[in-house]
């Protein structure tokens with residue numbers, strides 16, 4: 100790995116102060132029987148997920164639906180990504196509110212490529228017994244291990260967190276987003292969290 104090569108640089112893009120959005124209650128049971136893992140909240144389907152929410156999401160670029168790993172993105176964020184990156188890296192679904200048609204301002208998303216952002220303190224990694232996803236929790240320095248495949252520009256990590264390349268960062272961060280934090284991710288050359296079994300990047304489902 101050449102750390103000066105932009106191809107090898109990855110950034111964690113994450114919402115700050117997330118409040119989360121609530122699914123309309125009767126749809127939660129329906130979701131648990133289809134796309135939503137009832138144990139860990141993972142999105143189990145590899146397709147767009149359409150949802151109905153109680154209220155408008157807080158006005159921020161990235162958010163999530165409470166109790167799930169399904170993200171919400173604003174129209175502004177979607178437009179900043181552009182159609183090509185959206186199609187390549189996300190399943191994008193619709194959002195509606197009680198008694199309304201689909202919103203033009205909000206969209207659900209989940210990534211086609213998943214990646215664990217590893218931590219260095221109090222790390223717990225275990226497998227969901229229902230869907231098989233690796234549930235990873237930790238604190239401290241965020242980093243990647245091993246180096247992710249260079250052919251992927253955007254990974255979905257955690258609830259509404261994205262791991263993006265330097266080129267995608269340049270594209271997105273030309274705008275002045277509120278409530279978004281960006282952190283450069285180290286790619287150390289040795290295991291720091293003790294969880295060798297997680298294997299190659301993208302091991303989580």
Ligand SMILES: [Zn+2]
Nearest residue numbers: 136139227230
């Ligand atoms: Zn699960």
